[in-house]
Amino acid sequence: MISCLFRQLALPLHRQKYSDDMEGKQQATKKLAVLAASLGIVFVLVRNRQSIWTSLRRTWHFNNPLMQKRTVVISSFEESQKAVKELKNSSRHCQSYKVLGFDCEWVSEGGSRHPVALLQLCSHKGLCALFRLCCMKQIPKDLRELLEDDAVIKVGVVPQDDAMKLSHDYGVGVASTLDLRFMAVMAGHKPEGLGKLAKTHLNIELSKHWRLACSNWEAKILQAAQVNYAANDALAAVAIFQKLFKDLEPRPMWGLRATKPDILHPRLGPFLDRGFSQDFAVRITANASGTQPLTMKPKKMVPKKQQCRNLGTRSKAFYDNCLLEAPDGELLCTIDRRKASWYLSQNLGSQIKDSPLTVRLNFEPAGRAVGDVGRYYQTPKENQCVVCGRRDAFIRKNVVPHEYRKHFPLVMKSHTSHDVLLHCPTCHQVSNISDLKVRTKLAAMCDAPIKHSEGAAKFLEDQELKRVRSAARALLYQRAKLPEAKVAEMERIVLDYYQAEHEVTESLLTNAANLEFKFENPDYCEHAGKVVRVYGEKYGGLIELERVWREHFLHTLQPKFLPELWNVNHNADRLEVRASEGRVDNEDLLLAGLDPIFRDTKTA
Template identity: 40%
Template sequence: MSAMSAWSRTTLCALTAVGTLTAVISAFWGFSRRARRLDVTSLLDLSRIVVVDSEAACNEVVEGLLGPERPAVVGLDCEWANSPSLRGNKSGGGKSGDVARTKVDLLQLATLDRAVLVRLRKMRGKFPKKLEEMIENKSILKVGVAVCEDAVRLQNDYGVRVGGCLDLRHIATRCRYSWWTGGGTVIERASGLQSLAATVLGVALEKSFRVRCSNWRAEFLTDKQVMYAANDAYVAVKIFERLMSWDNGRELWKDGIGAYETVIDVPFKYISKKLNKNKKGCKPLKPKASSYATRHSPLYDNCQLEAPNGILLCTCDRRKIDWYLKRSLAEIVCEDPPTARLNFEPSGVPDESRKYYLANKLNVYVVCGKDNSYLRKNVVPHEYRKYFPADMKNHRSHDVLLLCTDCHRLSDYHDGLLRQKLAADYRAPVSGSQAARQSRNPQLVRVRSAANALMQKKHRLPQQRKTNLESVLKDHYDVEEISEDLLKESASMDANKTLDEEYVSHGEMVIAAAKAQGKLKDFERMWRQHFLDTMHPQYLPAYWSVTHNQ
């Protein structure tokens, strides 16, 4: 009994200690959360917020918003009222049965020290001239979450074209800090302004439903409405500033668009549709097995090929060495590393510009440095390089690097944005009715599949399945019996149908235009610099260069 009593007392003390510790942690966490909320409400006080409801007042305030010493970046957001009376009214922007929105009532702009709230519905349909000039100026970045969608609303409602919009989620995707999301990108967890504020700034942004859905068309806005609206735009600028410091992007903060030019005025939904796999939350899309073909062997064998006098000509893979050996054009002079010496004089010896091909290369991912599998990345996409002249194609290996699957996905995403920009610049559509020379003919595909099944698996197919497949062929050719020749012809038929004999692909159009402008080398350099700017590789092979073969 005494032993049991001692055990009970010990257990009770332990439970009491755990309970006390839990209470302390809960109290600290609660205090921390309250402190962070208080911190947010003090981001901008009413003294640094200007509300304007006339064209003259707006022009005066906006003109002084961006002085000569201020960075050309503003936070932008919009508020509008939802009107149940406009259910099903398409002009109100809603679908049948929905609560439709009215025109944008409030436009919020913010810099790092103040905010301006423009009550557009108070101006009787007149959009302030100075305000229009500012938001149409593409050299002034407008940052926020879903800011491109807000730009569309302003254009639809007031006919102004907002330029220079940058969705913060594009930058957050690029920053990719593992301590945020366990190795994924920040966007997998922080998809809205509130989430980004918590992740990037460490603050809990209040998003009260009562304020968010309040009457933004009221005669006078309450202090809570003013603070809510101003901080939405202000927090966007603060997030932008913080992300820039994480991304080593101070050049952009000081000098303008810079490395993010490819995502200016590009809605973030381009990638979010791929990431939002289910309704429960944003989870990273797991690539299909066929999406990325990983190598089972290293990309670099680091074999060496020498001239007869022992001068190193290049490092290469084992297949190249075997090619020379099989034709008795070389002999092995060393096994580690495998080295073959030519028995004839080569046409030339490498000069200073070919150092890249002489150096050994590590089989590691160039971004994260891991080496658990081998996935190749074409820095200059194949759809463009295949139209390069022969002398530029010969240096293709320089632009084939190793990436992990996650980095490959992120790089492909950024490549897609640049591809969209090239499509607009060169009027070369990437997709759509003009972007496909051929289309699959479903009926011919069915006939060919049936013929292949009958040829390859005829003796293993159930009788009913065999009869059904034979019926497909008989119906298509309108015959009673299927000959062996007909079966072979069907199995090898072309199931494509030509849509446009004069079709020119996106890549061919872009390269033709760049060649006509004498800018093929610039085009190649652009893609290499794009890879550096978007992926920040830390483990590039020695002598890898943006200006290689230039």
């Protein structure tokens, strides 16, 4: 009985000891698990410390994209090829987001601008490529192709001005430029300068000190401050683009889809290669964004009429569509009112109708309207932009530019109204920028440089003679206003040139002030003249050159309101008609690219 009682008392103690042992084992197991996990975490941190540190640093600098840039200064063709390849082909850059920050820097001296010295391109991943064009003297082929690629959007504030400077200095057409102020308006923000846009949307301060902006960008070695200034401008432009595009394409916080590059062009297409104006932005914001346009007051200091005058536009009707008839009453063509009045004032015709004004000639004209060529000139023309249909402002566009046409034979450059079409100011600007591609292509085909290439300057300057002449003129006309040290320096320049040791006389200064420092370049060739000559001799004649320009016009602008019967082969058809009537010389037919035998067979 006692033993039974002992067992009953000992059983709870045994169970308690067993429970304590199990709890101890569980705690030990937990401690081992925590220790193992801690060691694993430490191992992962140590092994990936570099990438983790980079990610943390990027996170810390997230609010300042300028801290994430990688700047490359490029001074040679080899460096350019490597940088353009990285910008163009790397999946981390343009292929995933086809937008580049775009800016240019140059030196101005004595009120005149030097050619663009520095071109900045920056990808959205922070690669800032600074191309020192002043060292390379021309734009490398791969860089030219990137600038002319209309699939890659180049963003900035007033990028069209920089594009025009590059086209003037190096003959390259920068395609698909976009002024960021258009996007600001579309997203409901104020259109501001680059510095204010960066402050508003990125909360960063861009250095805009005039000493940096006006520094020597042609120096042998750029200072660190210059490099940082140039890179920041291009990087800020593409960062602002990303921020504004996100405002236009809002996504839920949990959305994982990325912005698709193929939606950029359809959305921003109306704004590409166009100069910013508030009136234009308000007018097309609704079409571009699908929302109501913002209410914005136009700038009072720049009236709309003044803008039109500066662009050479006219608001009055360009086509009067007066009628000119042969003596037997057959319609010859439509003419403007001034031409009709001239026929009447010279007693060469008589007025038949008032509305429309119709003049009947008193003499037999050299030719009559024949075929579609003749019917084109008989058809009344609409006073509207042939591209978009706008009717309130016009600029005449020469589809075949005058610089080429003026070298054509008389029979091909007279009566050329077929190639004079009406554009609105915005379409005219787009057309002129796109024309640079054809000019560049013709320059390469015909070995006819455009600008700032060997043989492209008609006159060369002797810088030493120019310096002496400038010093002499300053001493003659401004001596009293100059400091003594400056006068002494200029006198020494004149004396050194003439190798004289005596004091400067008025006669010596007069001779120096009349020095001629410009002389003709023996290697000069006029681009357009050489292109016309080479096409006339080698590439199928001038009608082929006309076809190149007309097809480019159709492909680039895709005009929706062309006059009826407008034809790419118009001049060839017109020459054939004239040849059949014996009104074209064989030499002109050969230059145009037509067979002179055609004339004899038609006559027979």
